[in-house]
Amino acid sequence: MLSPSVRHILGISGGKDSAALAVYLSKRVPDMEYFFCDTHKELQETYEYLDRLQARLGIRITRLSAERGFDHWLDVYGGMLPSAKMRWCTKKLKIEPIEQFVGNDEAISYIAIRADEKDRKGYISTKPNIKAVFPFVEDGIAKADVVRILEESGIGLPKYYRWRTRSGCFFCFFQRKIEWVRLADEHPALFEEAVKYEEERGGEGYTWTQGETLRQLIGRREAIIVEFGRAEARLEQRRQLYPGPNRPLAEVLSGMLDDEDDEPGCVVCHV
Numbered sequence: 001m002l003s004p005s006v007r008h009i010l011g012i013s014g015g016k017d018s019a020a021l022a023v024y025l026s027k028r029v030p031d032m033e034y035f036f037c038d039t040h041k042e043l044q045e046t047y048e049y050l051d052r053l054q055a056r057l058g059i060r061i062t063r064l065s066a067e068r069g070f071d072h073w074l075d076v077y078g079g080m081l082p083s084a085k086m087r088w089c090t091k092k093l094k095i096e097p098i099e100q101f102v103g104n105d106e107a108i109s110y111i112a113i114r115a116d117e118k119d120r121k122g123y124i125s126t127k128p129n130i131k132a133v134f135p136f137v138e139d140g141i142a143k144a145d146v147v148r149i150l151e152e153s154g155i156g157l158p159k160y161y162r163w164r165t166r167s168g169c170f171f172c173f174f175q176r177k178i179e180w181v182r183l184a185d186e187h188p189a190l191f192e193e194a195v196k197y198e199e200e201r202g203g204e205g206y207t208w209t210q211g212e213t214l215r216q217l218i219g220r221r222e223a224i225i226v227e228f229g230r231a232e233a234r235l236e237q238r239r240q241l242y243p244g245p246n247r248p249l250a251e252v253l254s255g256m257l258d259d260e261d262d263e264p265g266c267v268v269c270h271v
Ligand code: SF4
Pocket: 039, 082, 087, 089, 090, 093, 167, 168, 169, 171, 172, 173, 174, 266, 269
């Protein structure tokens, strides 16, 4: 049985699902502790979204990793940029700060996995004093509900959803090629910063995105846009052929492509 001093914690990633969960629970769990793991490399839109959440809900979001951001840990790791195989960034900038934040206290961690994301688990601590709960899964809250919750609250979606559907670092290696192209369009200075990391810190053969450098990728800009447009058109065609819940399983699975943020990425960063 949980003691009365149990803490209630909710990690805000800067994405829509955790924001909607904050709205959903802000009145039901008045002593909720909200936190955000700040890599210091988030988009400006993300920081603005956090400010909007705080103002609208009257909550305080504690910034974890406020002292030591990505560049500090990059130096500690000898300049080795992170990748899907060497994901020290998640460990150092997300997991360890969360576990330090909780310490040995008994805590309930509210995870913003939706009811329509059955195969996704989110970050679940292995520490026995942290118990994960999934309110959206329990209450059958799916993607459309999340969007509605945010609209009704007046908070809406993060501004970056116009061109990218993931929260997280601007240079996150989980980005799709089209997202890199859009980063170059929306935030050319950040794209150049990512290029600089790759060229000056990346070491032999390192690339943020699979199979090519960012300069090569941006040289293929038009081709990437065309290919993305074709993929979108194919998806739309499939949606029209198999609308609603009766779509065959294969189509439903391939439909995951239309949700970039639903692709398996960094489960700690993008929920
Ligand atoms: S958003 Fe991407 S780059 Fe940033 S900490 Fe998470 S996995 Fe690493």
